[in-house]
Amino acid sequence: MERDQPKASRPATGRSGVVVPEQPKWHGRLAARLIWAVISALAMTLRWHREDKSDLFPLGIKQRMIFAVWHNRLALCLPIYRHYVGRYQANRQLAAITSASRDGGLLARVLELFGVKPVRGSSSRRGAAALRELTAAAEQGYDLAVTPDGPRGPCYVVQPGVIAAAQLTGLPVMPVCYSLSWKKTLRSWDRFQIPLPFTRVVVNFGEPLYVPPEADEAERERLRAELERRLLALTHD
Numbered sequence: 001m002e003r004d005q006p007k008a009s010r011p012a013t014g015r016s017g018v019v020v021p022e023q024p025k026w027h028g029r030l031a032a033r034l035i036w037a038v039i040s041a042l043a044m045t046l047r048w049h050r051e052d053k054s055d056l057f058p059l060g061i062k063q064r065m066i067f068a069v070w071h072n073r074l075a076l077c078l079p080i081y082r083h084y085v086g087r088y089q090a091n092r093q094l095a096a097i098t099s100a101s102r103d104g105g106l107l108a109r110v111l112e113l114f115g116v117k118p119v120r121g122s123s124s125r126r127g128a129a130a131l132r133e134l135t136a137a138a139e140q141g142y143d144l145a146v147t148p149d150g151p152r153g154p155c156y157v158v159q160p161g162v163i164a165a166a167q168l169t170g171l172p173v174m175p176v177c178y179s180l181s182w183k184k185t186l187r188s189w190d191r192f193q194i195p196l197p198f199t200r201v202v203v204n205f206g207e208p209l210y211v212p213p214e215a216d217e218a219e220r221e222r223l224r225a226e227l228e229r230r231l232l233a234l235t236h237d
Contacts, residue, residue, distance in 0.1 A: 032109035095137035175206035
């Protein structure tokens with residue numbers, strides 16, 4: 001997911017009031033391929049280290065999961081999935097949510113190049129439809145990936161959507177974060193982190209969080225706060 005854009009770049013709305021996700025034009029598709037190539041090349045230079053509080057390694061994560069990663073750690077989330085999950089089970093598939101905006105269309109194309117199924121929507125645009133599509137993807141055997149503080153923040157504050165997805169799908173939420181020895185931090189709302197070549201990446205997998213199907217509003221809020229606590233415990237800026 002990413003930050004909603006100004007009015008000029010918001011997704012179109014049809015006559016029925018349904019938000020239509022924007023698709024990238026030729027230059028957007030070209031930019032997406034360049035981003036994919038840069039991330040793929042960069043990932044090959046990185047020095048990986050895993051810290052596991054989930055007790056699911058080294059045998060591999062057999063159960064399907066909802067992976068929750070902070071918005072400012074999007075740069076390496078797909079290489080991490082491929083490196084630590086896909087390497088154990090080559091048939092694992094991932095669906096990830098991204099906004100219905102123009103920039104979301106660019107990111108959706110990057111996801112497709114990595115072999116990931118994009119689900120278009122956010123808390124403010126096409127959210128209910130995206131939640132239904134995430135649930136359908138989970139029923140088809142996909143892992144799910146969400147940025148719990150996206151698309152507009154505040155940074156490091158978990159929004160309730162991930163808890164709703166976990167309750168509907170029955171999948172546990174695994175908090176994931178990483179720290180970089182060398183990086184560039186942007187002056188964006190989420191302080192987006194760009195890894196530099198040959199940096200050391202310490203990937204932290206937290207204890208999965210389970211959301212009971214019968215959880216009421218108070219219980220969902222408690223679990224939202226608990227997921228936030230677990231993610232913050234893994235976060236070292």
